[in-house]
Amino acid sequence: VAQSGDEQSRLTLRDIGEFGLIDRLMAIVGPGDAAIGIGDDAAALGLGGPDYLLATVDMMVEGVHFRLPSSPATDIGRRAIAVNVSDIAAMGGEPRHALISIAVSPDLELTVLEEIYQGLADEAEQYGTSIIGGNTSRTTGPLAIDIVLLGTVPKGEIVRRSGARTGDVLAVTGTLGERAALHLARDAGLDLRPWREWVGTAAVPRPRVAAARALASRHLAHAMLDLSDGLAGDVHHLCAASRVGAVVDAEHLPVSPQVNAICRALGENPVDLALGGGEDYELLVALAPTAVDLAREIVAPLPLHVVGDVVDADEGITLAGPRGRQGLSAAQSWRHF
């Protein structure tokens, strides 16, 4: 018993993973008093007016989420804003204000930091978001950029992860696996010059604010989240919050020609990238089958693809393919630890 106690006390984050960690930390900090607290894409506060205030925070760390100097430094700033805007969008909200907290080595070249801030400023402006504050810290380690994003959503239009119902379909905007394919292609040293335009769009996610607002304001989305971990893991998140199961259809996952071509060149399966690549920042929506046509119309020209069905919780979460159904593991997702 003493020995197992010792082992327990030496547990690291690597042993329990990100979601095990979040569960343990939530048990310490408690549920909070927000209208919507920890566990959704953003917290929501009812401050007395007609809107909820939405608040989210997301950190990007050099060596984990980006590299220096190989990334264009403006892209680092743009991505940092974009992934947070995406969380606000996933609640049906509009981004409004950002605070920027950054930890930098005293030896970092000033021009690199200025490029990152130019990217932050450009991307914030593109989404009507004003930078209202922040903080600079020294670090002896990798550059870390933490973005706080505040947004608003009319109280009657907020969309949570928890509203999916048996009989709904699951749909995603855009295409999947773009960023994962870009990572693989760069790591393998593929010549991406012929695809310069695709590289530019795959490098910085385009949060789906307008599409999400349209779905929310028309009350078409029963549940919604933005795909950050990968479809497999994020379907698990949506199902856990909604207490439902799901069948994901492997043959209907939307993959772009460029991702297919990279997969062919590298001997990868595009379904794996679509399910587990992560960092898509497309919307995953649960909606009534009868609402799909209208939903497609209002998010056009952005495509909306039906990729599965919501089923009862006791049917679990499965992947349907040409050879039948198999369990779909959340672990196919990109893991933070």
Place this chain on the structure above:
Amino acid sequence: VAQSGDEQSRLTLRDIGEFGLIDRLMAIVGPGDAAIGIGDDAAALGLGGPDYLLATVDMMVEGVHFRLPSSPATDIGRRAIAVNVSDIAAMGGEPRHALISIAVSPDLELTVLEEIYQGLADEAEQYGTSIIGGNTSRTTGPLAIDIVLLGTVPKGEIVRRSGARTGDVLAVTGTLGERAALHLARDAGLDLRPWREWVGTAAVPRPRVAAARALASRHLAHAMLDLSDGLAGDVHHLCAASRVGAVVDAEHLPVSPQVNAICRALGENPVDLALGGGEDYELLVALAPTAVDLAREIVAPLPLHVVGDVVDADEGITLAGPRGRQGLSAAQSWRHF
């Protein structure tokens, strides 16, 4: 010319310092659309109701702001909340909600992180602050904890840095140099066991929420900020925002018996610690001389010491001592870079 251009492009943060950096970054991100934006202790947003929403963010980095494992890990969490609560207090506000963003190595022991979160939760609870969200990231470097704090203040009671007027006095709550003395004593290996109680209080700042609220709601504070960089630097901040000068009286800086004793033991000058030690998290207030008695009454039993006078900007910022007046440099402050 080409050579000086090259030098320019290789400037690092070490060359320009934290405040030079902030100026450059502010020029990139612009002024924002908040009622009060970058440059005060917290940003303020008018959301339509009777209160401003206050928002501030502050990052603490292992090896810079704390050490592992030598700090008690709960103290790390408590300080992280406290320094942000202090920023909300300095605007005259009440802390309400926190989001916690943390970057951790996968090899960190889980118990250490749980202790930090216990400290975060305990300190948040002490100030009536609910933890409503957050984010966990992986890092290959030092542990970084970024706290977002949201608060509220009635619109008519907000206190800025910019309201000090010639003829005001400058006053500080509590005593100065406590944390700096603790750092020095620990670095020198002084035996602090006889002062265990003092060590406990010096290790975690006690943000002056109630005192600040009282001064703000009675409209006694013309300008206020919380002392984080050290009195010398923070007087410069207040004077810059208010476009005034100041005379700080070296003989009236409040220093505790413990700080005096540590200074005697180490051959340090307590005035230096009081001016430049940093991390005091006491309030610096500009108020009318006629308001001092009432202000003392309403912040009691917390002491309020008059430490100087606000003068015209063209008189500069000086330190008055037994041998006359001399220029008071902001550089006596603790520097982040």
